[in-house]
Amino acid sequence: MVRGRQAGYHNYSDKEKLLLCDVAAKFVPIGRDMWESVAVEYNSSKERSWAARDFDSFRRKFRKLYAKPKPTGNQGDNLSRRQRTVLLAHEVQYAIECKGGGAHPSHDGRDNGADDNQQLDETNDGDVSDVSPSPDENFDITNSNCAEEISAPTYFNAATGTPHEPTRVVVPREEADEQDSQSIESSDMFIVAVAVDGPDGPSNPTSTTTSTPSGASSGTTLSSTPPPASTPRAVCRPRVRASTPIASVATPDGSELTRNPERVATDAAEAERFRRMNATSDRLGGRDLRVLRDNFEEMGGRTPGAKSKRPATETTAPPTYAASKRVRAKKRMDALEKELLEAELTSASTGSDMKGLLLIFREDGDRRAEAEAKLRREEREERRADEKRDRDERELVRREEASANEARRLQDREDEMKKRETAERKEELERAERRDEEAERRRQFEARLELDRAEARQRHEQMLLLISSI
Secondary structure, three states, rough: OOOOOOOOOOOOOOOHHHHHHHHHHOOOOOOOOHHHHHHHHHHOOOOOOOOEEEHHHHHHHHHHHHHOOOOOOOOOOOHHHHHHHHHHHHHHHHHHHHHHHOOOOOOOOOOOOOOHHHHHHHHHHHHHOOOOOOOOOOOOOOOOEEEOOOOOOOOEEEEOOOOOOOOOOOOOOHHHHHHHHOOOOOOOOEEEEOEEEOOEEEEEEEEEEEEEEEOOOOOOOOOOOOOOOOOOOOOOOOOOOOOOEOOOEOOOOOOOOOOHHHHHHHHHHHHHOOOOOOEEOOOOHHHHHHHHHHHOOOOOOOOOOOOOOOOOOOOOOOOOOOHHHHHHHHHHHHHHHHHHHHHHHHHHOOHHHHHHHHHHHHHHHHHHHHHHHHHHHHHHHHHHHHHHHHHHHHHHHHHHHHHHHOOOOOOHHHHHHHHHHHHHHHHHHHHHHHHHHHHHHHHHHHHHHHHHHHHHHHHHHHHHHHHOOO
C-alpha cells in the first residue's frame, strides 16, 4: 500500500482558507446543496492560479480547521493568518450550530472561558426539560419526546422479585438514546421497580420506563398485572435536591454499594447537628455522599497518604459533571450530524437539477477559460508577429544605411585616389618642366660662358698683338 500524499494533490494556502471561511460565513451551509453553493461561489471568486475544488474537499477542509484548537488568550489583532483561519472556522461552526438548532458545544469568542456557565446552561436546555412538577401535580403527557404509555406494562420488584406498585417515571426518548450502555434498539416497554436503601432503611421504590430489545429474556419472573393510576413525572435534572439518593455503583455492571453500618450513629448525630446539610450531590447525579465516602477506594479514589503514582491496572475516577456534560453534548452533536447526513441524502436524491446547473456552469466556465486562453494565445502570436515585422523593418533600414555608408565610403576613397593621382601627375609635369627649364638655363649659361670665353680669347690675342706691336 502506497502511503503519502496522492499525485497531483494541492494543499490549501492561508489565503484559500480565508476565502473558504468567508464564503462559508456567507452561506452558513448545513447540507450538501448549500456546500455545493459554497463550491460554486469559491470557484467563481478564487484567483486564476488557484486550483478548482469540489464541495467534498471544502467540507473536509472546514472540518479539519474546526477540529483544530481555537486560539485562546487576549491576543487582539496579533493573530497569525493561520490562527485567524481557525478562529473564523470556529465562528462559522457556531453559526451553523445555532442555525441548525439544538445544543452546541462551541464558544462565541476568545474570552478565556468566561462563558462556560452559559454554554453548560445552553447544553442543559437543549437536552433536558426545564419543567419540574410537584409530586402531587397530575397532568397528561402530551410531549412527543416522551415515551408513550402502553396498555399493559410488565413490572417487577428487583429487590424482592415480587410484584410491586411502582411510581411511573417517563423517560424522554433523547435521554434513552444517550444511554449507550443499555443498547436501546426497540420500543417495547416495561416498568422496573427498584428498592433503594435510604438513610433510615428501605424507602419507596422508584421505577423507570425503559426500552428493551425484542425477544430479550430475563431471569426474574415478570408480572403482567397493570399498575394502578399514578402520577407521571418527567425525568430531567432535578431543580430541587432529591430527598432519596440514587443507588451508587463502582462500575456499570457492578453491584450496588452500601454505607458502612458502623458509622450510622455518627452520621445520624451529624445530621441532627447540621440540619441544613444534604447527603446528596447534584454533581454526582443525586448519589449519596456517605456511600461515596465509605467506598472511596472501590469507586476509584486514593487515600490521602498515597504518594506513588496510580498503577496502570487501577481504574480512573468516574467522569466529572462538566465531563459528562461534554459527553452528552458530543452525543447530541452526533445525533445532529446524523440528521444532517440524512437530510443531505434526501436532498441528494432530489438535487439532480442542481447538479445539472453545476455541470452547465462548469462547462460554461471551461468554455470561457478556453476562449480566454485562445484569445491570449492569438494576442501573444500577433504581438510576436508585429515585433518580428518591426525587427525586420529596422534590420532592412539598418542594412540599407550600412550599404549606403559603404558605397559613400568607397566613392570617397576612389575620389581621393583620383585626386591623389591627379596631384601626382601634376607634380610630375611640374618637375619635368622644372627639369627642362633648368636644362635650358644650363645650356644658355654654357653658351654665354662659351661666348665670354671666346671674347676673352679674342681680347687676349688683340692685347698680345698690341703688345707685340709696341
